[in-house]
Amino acid sequence: MPKPVLTSQTVVALTDVHLKLESEAGPVNILKGISLEVGAGEKVGVVGPSGSGKSSMMMILGGLQPPTSGSVKVKGQELTTLNEDALARFRRDEVGIVFQAFHLIPTMTALENVAIPLEFAGVPDAFDRARKGLEAVGLGHRLTHYPGQLSGGEQQRVALARAFAPEPALLLADEPTGNLDGDTGRKVIELMFGMADRLGTTILLITHDPGLAQKCDRVVRLVDGLIVDDGRAAPRASLAAGE
Numbered sequence: 001m002p003k004p005v006l007t008s009q010t011v012v013a014l015t016d017v018h019l020k021l022e023s024e025a026g027p028v029n030i031l032k033g034i035s036l037e038v039g040a041g042e043k044v045g046v047v048g049p050s051g052s053g054k055s056s057m058m059m060i061l062g063g064l065q066p067p068t069s070g071s072v073k074v075k076g077q078e079l080t081t082l083n084e085d086a087l088a089r090f091r092r093d094e095v096g097i098v099f100q101a102f103h104l105i106p107t108m109t110a111l112e113n114v115a116i117p118l119e120f121a122g123v124p125d126a127f128d129r130a131r132k133g134l135e136a137v138g139l140g141h142r143l144t145h146y147p148g149q150l151s152g153g154e155q156q157r158v159a160l161a162r163a164f165a166p167e168p169a170l171l172l173a174d175e176p177t178g179n180l181d182g183d184t185g186r187k188v189i190e191l192m193f194g195m196a197d198r199l200g201t202t203i204l205l206i207t208h209d210p211g212l213a214q215k216c217d218r219v220v221r222l223v224d225g226l227i228v229d230d231g232r233a234a235p236r237a238s239l240a241a242g243e
Helices: 054-061 084-094 110-120 126-136 152-164 182-199
Strands: 010-023 026-039 043-047 069-074 095-099 170-174 202-206 218-223 226-229
Touching: 010 054, 010 202, 026 054, 026 202, 026 226, 043 054, 054 069, 054 170, 054 202, 084 095, 095 152, 110 126, 110 152, 126 152, 152 182, 170 182, 182 202
Parallel strands: 043 202, 043 218, 095 170, 170 202
Antiparallel strands: 010 026, 010 069, 218 226
């Protein structure tokens, strides 16, 4: 299994990563030895059939799921050597995550939702930075609104502001437009890419939308727990509908 060629600009480096989970029917091989390198500021679309291992790869990169074996480096840090507390600190400082279901805290205002990771990090001006983050996504007039008072697109913009607030090196986005209509989804992606460009953030974007994937710098395709195309070896072929 060839190893990624690491450079000072490498943000993500997976080397021969396996993930095996137990089930009632016996062990299930989710990832079967994947290797991937992603550079600083790169936007990578991740596609593949349901069950191919896309979300599992993202969970491993976010330090939310330990691999069975292999090396997982984010910004030069080997995640497999960190304990839970160290992983939480690393995730807080270096990794932003955006989910399809928003995952906002319903009892907190938009401002509080964005400020909370900054408060955990001990940032003294957490609420001021949160306010500026919400203004950057066009929600300066919604600071005191609760998630239930916001549209789906507005909730996802709050989630974006929260993910970018710590200025992470890596943003993991799992179907971020899955609950949005086409026009709203496009606006959210434009915001995401624009903020990433401004901060130099690397993006891994899981999507079933081939048009959205093609907006990325390259497309990585997973099938049955293996990377069958890392987007580097050849020009991107057209993606099958529904991947």
